[in-house]
Amino acid sequence: MLISHMSTEICKLMSLNQDKTNRRAFFVKLGLAGIGSVLVSKWMDKTSWAPNMGSTAKHLIIARDAYINRIKNSLDPEINVKARQGLPGKKFVLVVDLSRCRNARKCMEACAATHQLRPDQFHLNVLEMRDDEHTAPYYLPKHCQHCDNPPCVKVCPVEATYKRTDGIVLIDNERCIGCRYCIAACPYSARSFNWFDPKDAELYKDVPYNVERNVPQKKGTVTKCTFSADCLRNGELPYCVRACPNGVYYFGNLYEDSVTNGTTGETVKLSKLLEDNGAFQLLAELGTKPSVYYLPPRRNN
Amino acid sequence: METTFTGLQQQQKIDFDKMVTALTVVSRRKNKILEYWILFLVFCVGVGVYFYIKQLQTGLGITGMRDIVSWGLYISTFVLFIAISLIGSLTLAILKLLNQHWATPITRLGEIVAVGSLIGALLIIVVDMGRPERLWHIFVYGRLQSPIVWDIIVVNTYLIISLLLYYLPLIPDLHILHRRNLMGRGFKAKIIKFLTFGWQGTEEQNITLHKALHALMIIVIPVALSIHTVTAWLFANTLRPGWDSTNFGPYFVSGAFVAGAALMIILIYGARKVFLLHDYLRPLHFDRLGKLLVLLMLVYLYFNINEYLVPAYKMREHEKHLLDSLFTGEFAYLFWFSQFGGLILPTFLLIFKPLRKPLPLTIISFIVLVAAMIKRYLIVIPTLTHPFLPIQNYPEYYKHYSPTLPEVSITVGCMAVVLLVITILMKIFPVVPLYETAKEKGIPQSIINRTQP
Ligand code: SF4
Numbered sequence: 149m150l151i152s153h154m155s156t157e158i159c160k161l162m163s164l165n166q167d168k169t170n171r172r173a174f175f176v177k178l179g180l181a182g183i184g185s186v187l188v189s190k191w192m193d194k195t196s197w198a199p200n201m202g203s204t205a206k207h208l209i210i211a212r213d214a215y216i217n218r219i220k221n222s223l224d225p226e227i228n229v230k231a232r233q234g235l236p237g238k239k240f241v242l243v244v245d246l247s248r249c250r251n252a253r254k255c256m257e258a259c260a261a262t263h264q265l266r267p268d269q270f271h272l273n274v275l276e277m278r279d280d281e282h283t284a285p286y287y288l289p290k291h292c293q294h295c296d297n298p299p300c301v302k303v304c305p306v307e308a309t310y311k312r313t314d315g316i317v318l319i320d321n322e323r324c325i326g327c328r329y330c331i332a333a334c335p336y337s338a339r340s341f342n343w344f345d346p347k348d349a350e351l352y353k354d355v356p357y358n359v360e361r362n363v364p365q366k367k368g369t370v371t372k373c374t375f376s377a378d379c380l381r382n383g384e385l386p387y388c389v390r391a392c393p394n395g396v397y398y399f400g401n402l403y404e405d406s407v408t409n410g411t412t413g414e415t416v417k418l419s420k421l422l423e424d425n426g427a428f429q430l431l432a433e434l435g436t437k438p439s440v441y442y443l444p445p446r447r448n449n
Numbered sequence: 450m451e452t453t454f455t456g457l458q459q460q461q462k463i464d465f466d467k468m469v470t471a472l473t474v475v476s477r478r479k480n481k482i483l484e485y486w487i488l489f490l491v492f493c494v495g496v497g498v499y500f501y502i503k504q505l506q507t508g509l510g511i512t513g514m515r516d517i518v519s520w521g522l523y524i525s526t527f528v529l530f531i532a533i534s535l536i537g538s539l540t541l542a543i544l545k546l547l548n549q550h551w552a553t554p555i556t557r558l559g560e561i562v563a564v565g566s567l568i569g570a571l572l573i574i575v576v577d578m579g580r581p582e583r584l585w586h587i588f589v590y591g592r593l594q595s596p597i598v599w600d601i602i603v604v605n606t607y608l609i610i611s612l613l614l615y616y617l618p619l620i621p622d623l624h625i626l627h628r629r630n631l632m633g634r635g636f637k638a639k640i641i642k643f644l645t646f647g648w649q650g651t652e653e654q655n656i657t658l659h660k661a662l663h664a665l666m667i668i669v670i671p672v673a674l675s676i677h678t679v680t681a682w683l684f685a686n687t688l689r690p691g692w693d694s695t696n697f698g699p700y701f702v703s704g705a706f707v708a709g710a711a712l713m714i715i716l717i718y719g720a721r722k723v724f725l726l727h728d729y730l731r732p733l734h735f736d737r738l739g740k741l742l743v744l745l746m747l748v749y750l751y752f753n754i755n756e757y758l759v760p761a762y763k764m765r766e767h768e769k770h771l772l773d774s775l776f777t778g779e780f781a782y783l784f785w786f787s788q789f790g791g792l793i794l795p796t797f798l799l800i801f802k803p804l805r806k807p808l809p810l811t812i813i814s815f816i817v818l819v820a821a822m823i824k825r826y827l828i829v830i831p832t833l834t835h836p837f838l839p840i841q842n843y844p845e846y847y848k849h850y851s852p853t854l855p856e857v858s859i860t861v862g863c864m865a866v867v868l869l870v871i872t873i874l875m876k877i878f879p880v881v882p883l884y885e886t887a888k889e890k891g892i893p894q895s896i897i898n899r900t901q902p
């Protein structure tokens with residue numbers, strides 16, 4: 149109303165001393181331009197811009213439905229308030245033993261199923277790396293590095309993405325405004341945006357939102373690896389860590405100096421593991437201080 | 450009073466009447482070209498709105514952006530709008546503070562450009578948001594360490610100052626329009642009367658207005674510089690190759706002047722032709738603006754050399770991939786066009802006086818402006834297509850970016866909004882300041898205040 153009134157006023161001002169018919173003719177033309185624009189747009193836009201999701205295998209569907217039922221009913225109403233604080237006495241670290249990775253991608257599958265990801269969205273991406281043309285290629289599972297100096301957290305205008313005392317960086321998709329500045333800022337390309345309605349949006353409709361799992365996903369917001377904060381709260385290892393068949397992942401608490409292998413269940417001293425194997429961090433030179441350590445792909449032990 | 454006019458005053462009176470007629474004729478008469486131009490812009494806005502609604506329904510996936518290239522045409526156009534807005538307040542405030550009287554007829558146009566492009570910038574940034582309905586989160590949860598929040602603060606400050614710099618000098622003009630009943634009677638006249646805020650043109654009022662304007666023109670300089678510096682920091686505050694540069698603030702600011710000056714020249718040409726302002730927007734203005742453009746382009750060129758040559762000398766691994774794509778790879782055509790066609794060649798051409806005549810200068814400015822758009826695109830996209838880690842397991846097209854039809858239409862719609870705001874502001878009130886021009890011609894207040902032509 150107000151706008152239309154204002155626009156008539158502006159148009160009146162614009163056509164100061166013209167007679168009424170002239171003005172009316174102009175408005176008719178304006179209307180025609182409006183209608184014309186819709187018609188032309190319709191003609192230009194014959195495509196459906198939503199992607200084709202493909203079909204899901206039967207056993208996966210059964211697993212998915214069981215999962216949705218489970219998370220639908222097990223929620224602490226205070227969880228998203230608690231999720232702003234870290235778990236006391238913890239500082240989580242992930243150690244990835246590159247020499248054991250065979251690109252089985254079981255971790256990626258578990259991750260995508262848990263976090264309601266489309267096939268082109270990754271919280272965890274196994275990359276085939278080659279440092280130089282003369283060196284051998286190797287596989288590198290890349291998570292969010294849960295940086296201690298996180299560029300993504302610094303730039304978020306609304307504190308939708310935040311860092312907890314236990315080292316975990318999370319995203320609150322009920323607060324995220326979808327500016328995607330954090331994606332631009334993350335040097336590890338660890339973040340993903342919901343460009344469309346998320347996968348299986350209908351099925352997840354009644355699931356209460358849990359920041360620590362970042363499920364259900366929401367259109368127009370950002371998502372990324374949560375270090376499976378929901379599992380950690382229950383004293384379990386992250387989904388990917390448990391899913392690996394090859395013993396690639398160790399996960400644990402820096403303060404206790406111990407990490408546990410997700411495949412073998414063996415617990416080792418973190419400092420010794422890192423020292424004995426010449427551990428490194430990804431793009432350490434950027435000063436982001438990652439919480440993820442890598443053990444080199446080939447070593448003599 | 451009528452009887453006491455001397456010969457000189459009689460002449461001044463005639464001059465002033467002529468001036469009022471010439472400068473207000475567009476506001477009062479129907480103008481075919483302008484009408485079709487407005488219809489065309491409304492049409493573009495309509496197409497943009499159609500696709501924006503579609504975008505709201507489908508999601509930002511309707512654009513060509515994806516997880517790798519997560520900022521695209523919208524953000525580069527945002528940067529362009531911010532850049533253009535700089536010219537209005539800044540250059541013209543500086544020219545005025547330096548007492549460059551030749552610039553008086555174009556000052557108001559500068560403010561109009563600033564206001565229009567800032568509105569466009571605010572619009573397109575909302576268009577780019579995945580969750581526009583959560584805009585209020587910025588005011589409730591806003592955190593001062595985010596460059597986006599800095600940007601929002603300075604852009605709005607600048608918009609307010611620009612509106613004031615547009616409006617305050619307009620008050621005496623409105624007074625003249627009102628006194629002469631040029632706005633008809635009734636409702637319209639009442640609005641105009643209200644907008645004059647009791648301006649009578651007394652000595653005291655003149656001093657107050659002058660002081661206020663002077664203060665604003667000084668304040669606007671740091672504010673305008675900071676809006677584009679902060680916009681540069683949106684990028685420079687990340688670690689990405691191509692953005693991670695301490696040079697970015699001045700680099701953006703100097704580029705902004707070039708883009709803004711080019712648009713100004715085009716608009717002045719348009720105003721001269723369509724609004725029949727040949728007597729006020731003279732070849733002199735084109736000549737001077739042409740020279741100014743040369744200076745601005747040389748400064749910008751200097752920053753470009755800094756920005757590309759220093760990393761190119763080192764060729765650090767990640768920067769090398771980026772620079773290769775710009776110098777010889779997929780962006781090479783655009784890159785060399787923007788550097789040679791849009792910067793070096795125009796600088797060279799505009800050294801020659803005949804090419805600073807209205808038509809050739811306008812054509813050159815148009816090319817400079819197109820190159821400026823391309824330049825913004827080249828600042829945003831290639832950096833995103835060259836992340837630190839390899840792009841794998843994504844569909845092949847994720848490695849490149851090409852804007853989709855809806856995305857282009859929405860962007861064009863936003864540009865049309867900017868031009869629409871500019872056109873309307875140019876049309877409703879005199880685009881060349883009436884009062885200031887009269888004052889500079891030495892026409893006394895008593896003649897300006899006369900009611901009848
Ligand atoms: S890896 Fe990226 S998303 Fe994760 S904390 Fe670091 S900057 Fe943020």
Ligand code: SF4
Binds near residue numbers: 303305319325326329
């Ligand atoms: S996209 Fe969301 S999480 Fe990322 S910076 Fe913007 S508001 Fe924060």
